[in-house]
Amino acid sequence: MHILSKSTYIKGEQCEKALYLFKNRPFLRDKLSMEQRAKFKRGTDVGILAQQLFPGGINMTPNSPSQFSKKVVETLQNLSNPAVNVMYEAVFQYDDTLIMLDIIVRDGDKWRAIEVKSSLSISQTYMKDAALQYYVLKGCNVPLSDIQLMYINADYVKNGDLDLSQLFVFQSVKDYAEQYQDVIAKNIAHFKDIIKQPHSPKINVGDQCDMPYRCEFHGHCWKNIPNDADKPYTIDxxxxxxxxxxxxxxxxxxxxxxxxxxxxxxxxxxxxxxxxxxxxxxxxxxxxxxxxxxxxxxxxxxxxxxxxxxxxxxxxxxxxxxxxxxxxxxxxxxxxxxxxxxxxxxxxxxxxxxxxxxxxxxxxxxxxxxxxxxxxxxxxxxxxxxxxxxxxxxxxxxxxxxxxxxxxxxxxxxxxxxxxxxxxxx
Ligand code: SF4
Missing domain, CATH: 3.30.420.10 (Ribonuclease H-like superfamily/Ribonuclease H)
Known part of the structure; x- marks a missing residue:
């Protein structure tokens, strides 16, 4: 069984207390807002479209969390099966950290790893996500030709049927990921320690509560912080x-x-x-x-x-x-x-x-x-x-x-x- 995943690792980078609470007190989470649900849905739709550029792949998405271990074994088996050229949502685990990769495509005698984003540009956060995936893939000894972010081409203009090869653009993040490997190894070790502690780390609320994502423990951590919500507005x-x-x-x-x-x-x-x-x-x-x-x-x-x-x-x-x-x-x-x-x-x-x-x-x-x-x-x-x-x-x-x-x-x-x-x- 894994201890960390891509999302819990990202949580830990944002705030160690959020990671601790998520693993030990998940019931303290805020309810998911309509806006967040909408964003998740948008991400999924683009991901499915992106798969069409690499047709004929095997979808490794587990039906339930209990299937993760089975999917990890199957993913590795598929990598050494010459009949398999593409996998969607392939599941890998290394150093107690589990990741799912949007698309992995055979590239000669190696594999090309692709993470899909529904945005028009790539951010530092996306590059860090990819660096974590690279860490796990390397740990699993996957021979990689490249790791890339696939995102939406802002200049694409639709003319007739969708041209997926024009709609998406790719950017390699391999060099960035390689430079970041030591940091990731240290972070993973540290996060695993944090999770095991008997109490949540003492961390004050601050900018990290909304950056880069709104933390789902906002309601819990901010409930006793005085604010000016009951004061009247001001206007010129x-x-x-x-x-x-x-x-x-x-x-x-x-x-x-x-x-x-x-x-x-x-x-x-x-x-x-x-x-x-x-x-x-x-x-x-x-x-x-x-x-x-x-x-x-x-x-x-x-x-x-x-x-x-x-x-x-x-x-x-x-x-x-x-x-x-x-x-x-x-x-x-x-x-x-x-x-x-x-x-x-x-x-x-x-x-x-x-x-x-x-x-x-x-x-x-x-x-x-x-x-x-x-x-x-x-x-x-x-x-x-x-x-x-x-x-x-x-x-x-x-x-x-x-x-x-x-x-x-x-x-x-x-x-x-x-x-x-x-x-x-x-
Ligand atoms: S609300 Fe802020 S302090 Fe509390 S867990 Fe989240 S990021 Fe950390």
Whole structure:
């Protein structure tokens, strides 16, 4: 049985206490957020696509953790079987450390190890992951021609069928991994000692709790740390009121739902090209709320229909309030949704307004999201905002899709509350 894996090793590099808690007190973990689940799903989809570049491989993924030892033996047997040229998720173990390698391909009388990433560039963290894999592979005496990271080519433009040989790029990390081997050996020995200790190491909370990943013991370690979450927000009213402009304009609230697939779906698109897959518009005629919802979740190829509908629905309003990290004006302008002469005057991205007015509260420190802003203004209220998070990875669950429409409406109402809160304070 192994003691460490790639993920527990990475945990140990981030914080030894996190490693200790994970191995000895796993029940103290935070619940996995929607956002994290979405990220995991995205990673998996790209991994499966990457396998198609190396067809005919044997999938070594174990059905359960109890199968790891069996898969380690089978992986080594396959390496010496001349009929096997490719394996996916091959399982290796050395120095009590278990790794699963995305792809391993026969390369003459050696093997080429490949780790797949769904990102557009490679980071130091990815290189360290690969160095650990190299350490285990070398320990297992696998003759390696290279170890590479395979990631997404930012310049790829889809034209017809996906061209996987153009969609992915490779970078060797063998030299880096070789230089890092002594450090890895020392770390593994140290981590194994830490895990065996009777108590968790005394480590104060700090930057490491969010770097490079948000630690899953946040809730546990930070629960007794005083913070300013109950204090009121601060804002510079002078720029705020200038940006808010005239008060009694006919206003619509626009909540756009974007999708950013790692792998482009339509001709002319690059990886992570963003497009609209749903929206909700909220307005009020003085007596009643009017809500207009649209989405193309059943058929994404219809997304361009949204452009005409948006143009039509937004035309009659003097002001359109939205809240988004994207430059909404530029997006709408690119697709001629609104007359460019009126666009900048008409669109008010309230997120930008808050940034330019130095809006500050403990809750928005990590992320200036609609949820965090709402909850920092209305301290006794909560907003469940998950549509855009689910759709980062795209949901194929029908119930989640239906929830999306009601979420878009709820978020829009929260945005109106925020907007009116500041507008009425003028
Ligand atoms: S929350 Fe911070 S201190 Fe606690 S285990 Fe995680 S990284 Fe370490």
């Amino acid at each position: 009213y002078k720029p705020l009121y200038t940006l808010l402009g005239e008060r009694n304009q006919s206003t619509a609230y626009l909540n756009l739902l974007f999708y950013r697939p790692a792998v482009p779906l339509f001709d002319g698109d690059k990886p992570y090209t963003e497009f609209i897959i749903g929206f909700s518009i909220l307005s009020n005629n003085g007596k009643f709320d009017r809500i207009y919802n649209w989405n193309c979740l059943d058929d994404l190829s219809k997304w361009k229909d949204s452009l005409d509908i948006l143009a039509e629905q937004l035309a009659g309003f003097e002001r359109v309030v939205c809240f988004a990290p994207q430059n909404i004006s530029a997006f709408l302008q690119r697709y001629n949704i609104l007359d460019s002469k009126v666009l900048n005057h008409k669109i008010l991205n309230f997120r930008e307004v808050l940034q330019q007015s130095d809006f500050h509260h403990e809750k928005v420190k990590s992320d200036l999201s609609l949820k965090n802003v709402y909850e920092s203004i209305f301290l006794d209220k909560t907003l469940f905002e998950h549509s855009r998070i689910i759709l980062n990875a795209f949901s194929d669950n029908q119930m989640e899709r239906e929830l999306i429409t009601s979420d878009l409406e709820l978020e829009n109402k929260a945005l109106r509350e925020i907007y009116q809160h500041f507008n009425h304070s003028k």
